[in-house]
Amino acid sequence: AQKVTQAQTEISVVEKEDVTLDCVYETRDTTYYLFWYKQPPSGELVFLIRRNSFDEQNEISGRYSWNFQKSTSSFNFTITASQVVDSAVYFCALSKGDSNYQLIWGAGTKLIIKP
């Protein structure tokens, strides 16, 4: 069965610190997709990244970076030099891999950046 685990319920750091949000997944599919979404206090979910199972390259986008490791079934997200605007709930998700491509969602990590 597919599963996504975000073990960190809440993380609190001081502005400018680096922070890593963990995501561990379980799947038997050989082809799958992994996603990260951000949910600021306004509530709307904002897409951050999509990664397919055949692409293990790490990605960097500004202060954001993602580390995909199939050997440990992890897809971790790091924010460098965090800012108050990064405060949000972050969700990791895994595609189900069948023709409908529904997502399996983690429980989310609430990130609090203190000024």
Place this chain on the structure above:
Amino acid sequence: SQTIHQWPATLVQPVGSPLSLECTVEGTSNPNLYWYRQAAGRGLQLLFYSVGIGQISSEVPQNLSASRPQDRQFILSSKKLLLSDSGFYLCAYDTILAGVLNEQFFGPGTRLTVL
């Protein structure tokens, strides 16, 4: 460009009253459509998804129903609301082009309070 609309933004309804939430997508054809519910401080729960007009799949048995009368319109309904129906309802869509899954995009959400 593609956009997704949801209304109303907020709703306060008495127990036992009916419900109708609407979601429309612009700028794409034949999207997969999704209804999620998020309880306060919790993750996302998939309620319904649809891969085409008139095709609805239910993930969680409850007193809610969904319909897709048009390609880009998705409606969430209830004949009689329960207190437990309170939450944040999110509509989302994604598309599959040439066998490649694209990410889900989310609407702004409807915050429902049942009193």
